[in-house]
Amino acid sequence: MSSQPARVLVVEDEAAIADTLLYALRSEGYAASHCTLGREALALLRQHGADVVVLDVGLPDLGGFEVCRELRTFSQVPVIFLTARNDEFDRVLGLELGADDYVTKPFSPREMVARVRARLRRTAPVAAEEGGWKQLGRFAIDHDGRRIRYDEALLDLTRYEYALLAALLQRPGAILSRSQLMERGWDHASDSTDRTVDTHVKTLRAKLRAAGAQGEPIRTHRGVGYALDV
Missing domain, CATH: 1.10.10.10 (Winged helix-like DNA-binding domain superfamily/Winged helix DNA-binding domain)
Structure with missing residues (x-):
């Protein structure tokens, strides 16, 4: 019996970016879902969880940094920040809040899929010897x-x-x-x-x-x- 596909939650309010990313992820066999608001994302993650979260920094209701800060109070799911800014201060802040990776717009959907795959590989369960x-x-x-x-x-x-x-x-x-x-x-x-x-x-x-x-x-x-x- 085959294992379930990895679940990727995309939190992005720009429809064109979200649609492109969802298509790329689903084409690779991932179970990709989408929401546009930070509070909605937190509710979904509390209820259903995910294997990887792709999180836009500039959300309309609750900034991505704040979402990540609250997420880390109840989950260690890998987070990949997606942002239009490439400022060193923002990168460091995001990583110190508990993010695992940081991708700047515009980005290649293929690159994002590769980063998601890398996150999943590195967080795969390992057996104790x-x-x-x-x-x-x-x-x-x-x-x-x-x-x-x-x-x-x-x-x-x-x-x-x-x-x-x-x-x-x-x-x-x-x-x-x-x-x-x-x-x-x-x-x-x-x-x-x-x-x-x-x-x-x-x-x-x-x-x-x-x-x-x-x-x-x-x-x-x-x-x-x-x-x-x-």
Whole structure:
């Protein structure tokens, strides 16, 4: 018996954009639905949920940032912001509110479908291994033992390196800002700086290369933050 198609909720008040996106998503086999208002979207998500939300920032009743803020009080569904603005401040704000990706209009429907597919792949359920290990792509993490492996190689991590990498592993592929990483990994985030995160990312990359990583699993998004490819 085949599995149910992934459910994508498109929250967009411009009919032409919504119609184009719905057609592209449905053509790829997704169960795409649509609404035009932020409050309507929140009601639908509370009642029915979704697998991915494509959320316009400039909605007529409740801004997309506010929708995302409220959504994160009851759901961790992946959110892809859709906006006509390409301002760095807006990108950082959206990501810090809990969004997973950010697409600027005009956009390619094919690109948006690829981003939705990537969100679904990165949030697919993973099975826990024996001994408390949970596999995430080429990584495995033992939360209780505070250990992380890469391709079966146990990484020799400092306290803060572990905290940073564990935070990235909580949301594979999602862009996390430096302030988000500091809040999750540092006891006193206010005493740290962006440079602190950058320094630990540098040492983590060196340890991953030593463990056999090709390229850079930890990707830099300039002016925004970091994301981890698993």
